[in-house]
Amino acid sequence: MPFSSDHLDELNLLSLFDTHSLQNGIKVHSHEAPTSMVEAARRLYKKGLITQVDGGYLTDLGFEAMEHALKLLGILSTQPTMDIH
DSSP states (O other): OOOHHHHHHHHHHTTOSSSTTTTTTTTOOTTTTTHHHHHHHHHHTTTSSSEEEEEEEEEEHHHHHHHHHHHHHHHHHHHOOOOOO
């Protein structure tokens, strides 16, 4: 199953949270943020990954999801080490 554009928006929003502290939240301002990010925040809230419909803080599950998302991004961002023919 490929990532949908909604999944990518949710992953991008998760990547905005501070990786070093659960004490730092974010606010997705509906009058400033792209509609896709506002909707991503709503979906993440409904899934129990963030504490507020417009951002807030990561829940424990949200923190775990953010860690996995950042690991995946790191893996995909590395240069290839093997010469594939």
